[in-house]
Ligand SMILES: *[C@@H]1O[C@H](CO)[C@@H](O)[C@H](O)[C@H]1NC(C)=O
Ligand SMILES: *[C@@H]1O[C@H](CO)[C@@H](O)[C@H](O)[C@H]1NC(C)=O
């Protein structure tokens with residue numbers, strides 16, 4: 205693979221023509237099918253101007269997804285730049301924005317795009333600035349224990365698919381996620397992968413209750429109990445799989461139903477693993493690269509690191525931990541053999557930890573050779 209610094213040249217030389225064609229075609233589709241187009245700016249802080257995407261994107265979910273399902277699911281051309289889409293799902297200002305800013309600092313903005321889904325019923329003060337400025341997509345209210353979080357993730361995927369044909373890997377984050385490697389390391393790990401990283405687990409606690417949360421037979425016949433999978437809400441999907449999500453109606457219709465039992469309603473943790481396990485299990489590494497500690501579980505929330513725990517040794521330990529792989533995989537093959545996936549991100553950190561994390565950003569967090577010492 206050519207070095208990232210050469211990518212802009214490749215783009216200029218080989219890509220401008222096909223990219224121009226793609227944009228033109230997308231514009232025509234947009235004009236043909238969507239009467240109600242628009243940008244989101246209402247309810248956001250006054251100093252946050254309307255989003256500027258490369259094309260107009262419909263506000264209506266059905267239109268948005270229909271349009272996104274028509275994009276090219278492949279890379280525009282084999283040598284083209286592969287971009288990472290960083291997608292943040294939030295209901296509050298991003299407490300670690302300065303850390304992400306430092307993470308992106310110095311890397312070419314040709315290599316990534318940022319998208320933010322921000323529940324429009326909430327306040328965002330301070331407003332989104334820097335790499336997050338103008339990157340808020342048309343968002344809708346999102347709440348735990350309802351399908352709205354998964355809806356928001358689907359909206360992010362659809363925007364990212366439509367916005368840039370070079371978006372190649374689509375990563376989802378919460379406000380409490382932080383990066384634990386440099387941008388370069390993260391970029392290489394993700395764009396060199398031919399598979400998505402998504403935890404896909406079977407036989408988890410409350411598996412049946414979660415499947416039956418919408419009523420005993422509500423998921424049938426499309427999603428049998430045997431098809432149902434559970435995994436972390438935080439995944440990195442390759443473009444082909446982002447497209448599978450945008451195109452899916454049948455399975456989503458089941459997961460989008462209202463739950464009778466809120467306590468077992470976590471569609472954002474089961475829709476994506478179930479869908480991808482049904483459609484393309486071989487295209488997935490069944491693990492998440494976002495570290496989380498569930499040994500402490502407070503009312504459905506995992507451990508949040510206390511300030512005194514946020515030390516270099518914690519970061520080193522998280523990096524040295526190996527992910528948990530879903531064991532039913534493809535054909536019973538053992539995923540742990542021959543793989544050395546490393547966590548790229550971690551949660552949950554309390555907003556107070558910002559200063560401590562910034563203090564160790566250069567020396568530890570983004571220093572790929574930092575090890576226990
Ligand atoms: C980005 O890096 C430059 C040069 O190293 C530095 O001066 C600047 O403060 C950094 N900005 C952020 C937001 O980290
Ligand atoms: C999901 O369900 C909600 C509430 O019933 C509905 O308004 C929305 O249109 C559905 N979304 C899709 C994409 O089917």
Ligand SMILES: *[C@@H]1O[C@H](CO)[C@@H](O)[C@H](O)[C@H]1NC(C)=O
Nearest residue numbers: 485486533534535536537538
């Ligand atoms: C399982 O699938 C892997 C990957 O496709 C393949 O290499 C392996 O030979 C298969 N194992 C068995 C027991 O079929």
Ligand SMILES: *[C@@H]1O[C@H](CO)[C@@H](O)[C@H](O)[C@H]1NC(C)=O
Nearest residue numbers: 566567568571573574575577
């Ligand atoms: C990165 O980590 C290595 C190993 O711990 C250390 O020797 C080096 O000084 C660190 N680099 C920076 C810039 O702190």
